[in-house]
Amino acid sequence: MSDLMKLTLAGARDALRAGETTAVELTEASLAAVAASKPLNAFVHDTSEIARSQAKAADARIQAGDAPDMCGLPIGMKDLFCTKGVATQAASAILDGFKPKYESTVSQKLFDAGAVMVGKLNMDEFAMGSSNETSVYGNAVNPWKVDERDLTPGGSSGGSAAAVAAETCLAATGTDTGGSIRQPAAFTGITGIKPTYGRCSRWGIVAFASSLDQAGPITKDVRDAAIMLEAMCGFDAKDSTSMNLPVPNFEAALTGDIRGKTIGIPKEYRVEGMPDALETLWSEGRQMLRDAGAIVKDISLPHTKYALPAYYVIAPAEASSNLARYDGVRFGHRAKLEAGDGITEMYEKTRAEGFGAEVQRRVMVGTYVLSAGFYDAYYNRARRVRALIKKDFDDVFATGVDAILTPSTPSAAFGLGEMADADPVQMYLFDVFTVTVNLAGLPGISVPAGLDSKGLPLGLQLIGRPWKEGDLLNTAFALENALGFNAKPNQWWR
Amino acid sequence: MSIDTKTAGRVAKLARIKVEEADLPALAQEFTNILGFIEQLNEVDVEGVEPMTSVTPQRLYCRNDAVTDGDQQAAVLANAPDAREGFFAVPMVVE
Numbered sequence: 001m002s003d004l005m006k007l008t009l010a011g012a013r014d015a016l017r018a019g020e021t022t023a024v025e026l027t028e029a030s031l032a033a034v035a036a037s038k039p040l041n042a043f044v045h046d047t048s049e050i051a052r053s054q055a056k057a058a059d060a061r062i063q064a065g066d067a068p069d070m071c072g073l074p075i076g077m078k079d080l081f082c083t084k085g086v087a088t089q090a091a092s093a094i095l096d097g098f099k100p101k102y103e104s105t106v107s108q109k110l111f112d113a114g115a116v117m118v119g120k121l122n123m124d125e126f127a128m129g130s131s132n133e134t135s136v137y138g139n140a141v142n143p144w145k146v147d148e149r150d151l152t153p154g155g156s157s158g159g160s161a162a163a164v165a166a167e168t169c170l171a172a173t174g175t176d177t178g179g180s181i182r183q184p185a186a187f188t189g190i191t192g193i194k195p196t197y198g199r200c201s202r203w204g205i206v207a208f209a210s211s212l213d214q215a216g217p218i219t220k221d222v223r224d225a226a227i228m229l230e231a232m233c234g235f236d237a238k239d240s241t242s243m244n245l246p247v248p249n250f251e252a253a254l255t256g257d258i259r260g261k262t263i264g265i266p267k268e269y270r271v272e273g274m275p276d277a278l279e280t281l282w283s284e285g286r287q288m289l290r291d292a293g294a295i296v297k298d299i300s301l302p303h304t305k306y307a308l309p310a311y312y313v314i315a316p317a318e319a320s321s322n323l324a325r326y327d328g329v330r331f332g333h334r335a336k337l338e339a340g341d342g343i344t345e346m347y348e349k350t351r352a353e354g355f356g357a358e359v360q361r362r363v364m365v366g367t368y369v370l371s372a373g374f375y376d377a378y379y380n381r382a383r384r385v386r387a388l389i390k391k392d393f394d395d396v397f398a399t400g401v402d403a404i405l406t407p408s409t410p411s412a413a414f415g416l417g418e419m420a421d422a423d424p425v426q427m428y429l430f431d432v433f434t435v436t437v438n439l440a441g442l443p444g445i446s447v448p449a450g451l452d453s454k455g456l457p458l459g460l461q462l463i464g465r466p467w468k469e470g471d472l473l474n475t476a477f478a479l480e481n482a483l484g485f486n487a488k489p490n491q492w493w494r
Numbered sequence: 495m496s497i498d499t500k501t502a503g504r505v506a507k508l509a510r511i512k513v514e515e516a517d518l519p520a521l522a523q524e525f526t527n528i529l530g531f532i533e534q535l536n537e538v539d540v541e542g543v544e545p546m547t548s549v550t551p552q553r554l555y556c557r558n559d560a561v562t563d564g565d566q567q568a569a570v571l572a573n574a575p576d577a578r579e580g581f582f583a584v585p586m587v588v589e
Contacts, residue, residue, distance in 0.1 A: 097573075098573050099572075099573065100573075101566075101569035101570075101572055101573075102569075196550075197549050197550060198550050198552065211548075211549060237557065240554050240555065241548075241550070241552070241554075243550060243552060303538065305534070306534060306535060306537075306538055308531075309531055309532045309533075309534045309535050310535060312528065312531065312532055313532055313535070320509065324510075327510070328575060329574065329575070329582050329584055330570075330573065330574055330582060331573035331574065331575075332573070332575070333575070334575035334576065337585065341585060342585050342586070342587070343584055343585050343587050344510070345512075345585075346584065346585055347510040348507075348510050348511060348512035349512050351509075351510055351511045351512070352511050352512035352513070355511065360509075360511055361524060361528075363509050363511065364502075364505050364506060364509045364511065364521070364525070365525065365528055365529075367505050367508050367509040368497075368505045368525065368529075369532075371505070371508060378532065378535075380545045381535050381536075381538075381540060382532075382535060383545030383546045383547075384538075384540035384543040384544070384545050384546075385535055385538050385540060386545075386546045386549075387543050387544060387545065387546040388538065388540070388543060390546065390549065423527055424524065424527070424528060425527060425528060425531045428531075439549075440549065441549030441550055466550070
């Protein structure tokens, strides 16, 4: 049974269509793997009943010959997606007990395509974090382990990455505001893509920073990323920032032919203290793309250095506004009040009890940068710098660059708890290569590239032109073929 | 810029998050560190650059001004910590 979980989405799809297995068998294998993965703390809400009924329905569709690509494939769902009748907490105590009466557009699209939801996945609280250590459910743990330490799977989609890397489900949904799909994918040796801002509907996804948030898949390889992304994308009248564009067949774009494509290498992405192994992989990646027929050239994105500080104004500002809705009135937790407490005390106590330390910090920083007297100095300045960061990319694409190759993260996964005493700013630095992509609204994908000196996975990131996910996936596919990464973690948790 | 405890307290109040008096100095120090990081933005020449309002060239579109949903009172109230007689219940706000 456990061999079924070694399949990719594409492999399982083909096996289902050939009648070699059934959605029910796949789902049972996944649920068994989920049950055996408790030490990873990746799954936080059980949806096995839903999974079993979805699997039966999927088998009927496959039998009837009406089976989209995702039909019958067991996936995990990040806790940020509202799922009808199923606990949805964004890993926060403030949403304790919340069961949405509606389904997010992305999860609905996946269900319409026949996907089977085997559980809800751990994450950083409200997607604010790079290590999955801010979750009310406790840390998710990286399936990769090289010594006695438990390592972070990254964040915020840490549960999604851990679950897929551990082969408990075939793929998972993630969301990415500053790198939350690509960084955990890199830390766990798998693939994750954030599409162009506006490709996936944000409706029904618990909001963090609305101008940056995008959903995307975390998968075992590039082909799977193409298949699942296609099922998640598409115009939605319920999200006013969703783009009314046709969704191409992304899998059909995977020819592996990148002859004549131009790949840019940004000099600003070489940072101090980058491990040698990462430097080597990056330069091997360049050579591989050149060998595949691409033109590789040096480029400059001069405002890169200012992306993180701009992000840490804009994202908290939007978060402080979005999270104002958690007031103990309409959903989730309400603090126990004392005699004489009025509505202000109710708000203040509820939010102090319900939000964790990092969320409180960001809400307050956001409140500060938006407050009278500071709005221009911080918020408007950050939005101007954001415009310059986007212009850096526009200028480079205008010179004919098709994609940009960078490392995904400045290092491999670190130990859980190792950053506990560090300044919050130190943790923010893990997003240095990914956050520019969100600020510019571009598609970005992380593919596993190799192992560092300790044996932990490292990823390379490709950044594409807006709305050209098919082209980006194809370049990633060529790079994946050349890299030939196939290492897997030992299943120590079983 | 250094944030003092009074400013930290005011921000907590604006954000409607209760912070104990004793925790304000540590909070003020965190703000100071984060804002120190953010202040790098002052190095950038932003003269003549418009603040970004939308990352995609798309303007927000208008839908038809029509009722598209409704009769959801039970669903809307279902997750409320305290709902009574079809309303959200909160502590008294008007004497």
